[in-house]
Each structure stands twice: as C-alpha cells, then as structure tokens.
Amino acid sequence: MNRIIGILLPLFVVAAVAFAFSERPDPPMPDTRVEIQHLLMLDTVSVGARLVSVGERGRIFLSDDQGLQWRGAVSDSTATLTAVEAVNPERLVAVGHDSVILLSEDGGERWHTVFAEPAAEEPLLAVRFDPGGHGYAVGAYGRFLESRDGGLSWEQRHPDEHDFHFGAIARSGDALLMAGEAGTLMRSDDGGQHWHALESPYAGSFFGLLELTDGAVLAYGMRGHVYHSADAGRNWQPVETETGQSIFGGHVLADGTLVLVGQNGLALRGRDLEHGLTRLDLDTSRTFSAVIESGAGDVLLFGEDGVLHLPTAQIAVPGS
Numbered sequence: 001m002n003r004i005i006g007i008l009l010p011l012f013v014v015a016a017v018a019f020a021f022s023e024r025p026d027p028p029m030p031d032t033r034v035e036i037q038h039l040l041m042l043d044t045v046s047v048g049a050r051l052v053s054v055g056e057r058g059r060i061f062l063s064d065d066q067g068l069q070w071r072g073a074v075s076d077s078t079a080t081l082t083a084v085e086a087v088n089p090e091r092l093v094a095v096g097h098d099s100v101i102l103l104s105e106d107g108g109e110r111w112h113t114v115f116a117e118p119a120a121e122e123p124l125l126a127v128r129f130d131p132g133g134h135g136y137a138v139g140a141y142g143r144f145l146e147s148r149d150g151g152l153s154w155e156q157r158h159p160d161e162h163d164f165h166f167g168a169i170a171r172s173g174d175a176l177l178m179a180g181e182a183g184t185l186m187r188s189d190d191g192g193q194h195w196h197a198l199e200s201p202y203a204g205s206f207f208g209l210l211e212l213t214d215g216a217v218l219a220y221g222m223r224g225h226v227y228h229s230a231d232a233g234r235n236w237q238p239v240e241t242e243t244g245q246s247i248f249g250g251h252v253l254a255d256g257t258l259v260l261v262g263q264n265g266l267a268l269r270g271r272d273l274e275h276g277l278t279r280l281d282l283d284t285s286r287t288f289s290a291v292i293e294s295g296a297g298d299v300l301l302f303g304e305d306g307v308l309h310l311p312t313a314q315i316a317v318p319g320s
Helices: 002-012 014-021
Strands: 041-047 050-055 060-063 081-086 092-096 101-104 110-115 124-129 135-139 144-147 155-157 166-172 175-180 185-188 206-211 217-221 226-229 247-252 258-262 267-270 288-293 298-303 306-311
Touching: 050 081, 050 092, 050 298, 092 124, 092 135, 135 166, 135 175, 166 217, 175 206, 175 217, 206 247, 217 247, 217 258, 247 298, 258 298
Parallel strands: 041 081, 041 288, 041 298, 081 124, 124 166, 166 206, 247 288, 258 288
Antiparallel strands: 041 050, 050 060, 081 092, 092 101, 101 110, 124 135, 135 144, 144 155, 166 175, 175 185, 206 217, 217 226, 247 258, 258 267, 288 298, 298 306
C-alpha cells in the first residue's frame, strides 16, 4: 500500500489523486442501484452510438442515448479502472488498479478479467490499440504490457528497464510516444519493440497525450503545462494556457476545437495553438479527468460526481 501512496502525488496531483486512489465510504444509495453521479469516472470512449465510461470501484456505465441515461455493465472486477479503449465496435478493453485488464466482446455489456497482478501494486494508467489489434497498456513503475491479438492475451515487457511512471501512450505518424513522470517522453519507431528517451521541454509530470487530426500530438500535465509536437516528438513547442491547474484529459471535437480538462473545474478550449488555449468559466470546483463529444449537441466532462453536460455552443471558440 505504501507504494500506491507513492504513486499518487506525481501522477494525479491534489484533488484528483486523493479522490481517485484513496479509500472512501460507500456512496449513500441502495445496494442494488449505483448511480454514475455518485462516483469518480476516469475515462470514457464512444463506440458507435454508445458511450462507455469507467471509474472507481471497477464501475462501468453504458449510455445509448448520448449520455442522458446510464446503466451499469456486468464485470468480475472491483479494481478502480483508469482507462478504456475500443478495439472494434464489439471488443473493448479497460485497464486499472491491480494491473487489471478487462475485456468485453459484446460492446461493453459484460466484462471479464484477462490479466491482473494485484501483488505488484502497479496500476495501469493508459491503453491504446492500433486498427490491426496491436495494443499497449502502460502504468506505474515502468509497467508496460503488449497484446498482439486484440486484447485477448498480454505479455509483460520492460522498455529499457525504465521504472518511471508512464501516464499516456499515443501514436504520431509512424511512431509511438509515451509520456509520464518527471518529464518522461519516449519514442518507438518499431511498433513498441525498442524505445529511446526524447529531450523533454518540462521536468514535471505529464498525465496525457492527445493525438491531433493532422498527426501532431499534445502532451499535457502538471501545473497547466501543454506542449505541441508536429514531428513525432523530436521538437516541442509550449502552448499558453494561463493556468497553474493540472490537466488530466483532452479531446478533439468534430469541428477541430481542442478541449482539455483537469483540476478544480478546469476546462480549456482552442483551435489556433499559436494563440494558446482559453479557460471556460464552468462555475464548479469538480475535477475532471476525461471529455468527449456526444452526438446530441453536448460535450460531456467526466470526473468527480460522474458526468457534466455542456452545450457545444458553450465550448465553441468565438469567431469560429
């Protein structure tokens, strides 16, 4: 347990850390019905018309009406889930604490454990799949797992014996990038077989990587730091955010608007990175860890107390 506590401070900072990884009393609700609004939700993926959200206590929620109503999925695990990814419309993979990896083959209705190692006390924090079913899951203390069969089986690997915490993995062009603790940025040019460290523009922790539509990537994390790379991590340019709050999640809307979310109600938007990102006034102190666009004219922010709906018009960049 001491190792878990040691992970929290560099990875999630302040409120998001304590809330996501600490023991908390059961929510005040009937045992037979757990509502999404009473839980911390850490990631969400869109699968066709369905939204699938994962979070604390292993809870997984599904919505088939663009996030208006949510129902619980069936799972054999209670480990907190930190990330979810769609391999295809039917197969989904979720990862989390206890190094758990869950698989669903029916669009998220039912989930079963395909990998777990609770004794290691090394949570997985990110998962990514290529279209061909080649997948990667990364996390604390350099934890790195690889799947070549669409998430059915996983092999543990140790890239360059690296023991920093990896918080994100993404693709930029033909390269894979990883980001994490203490400014860690790494790149692989051979599908994850070999990795080399990149020169980092920041010594603090990165919590996420956001793939942009033009093949570029954003790295974001502690104290509002955001960096943009148009050449697969060789060079990084700072993006102005005018905030010191940590950033935990991001999404590119259909119209090209970037939305980043994070600590204490933080939500940033922008389209022209040279002019930076501007903050939205959400009138809330909730910490958010993920954001996604629904098909009903809403942008959904996930984190403390489940999900917050915002009209897309509220997110729109003036003059766009």
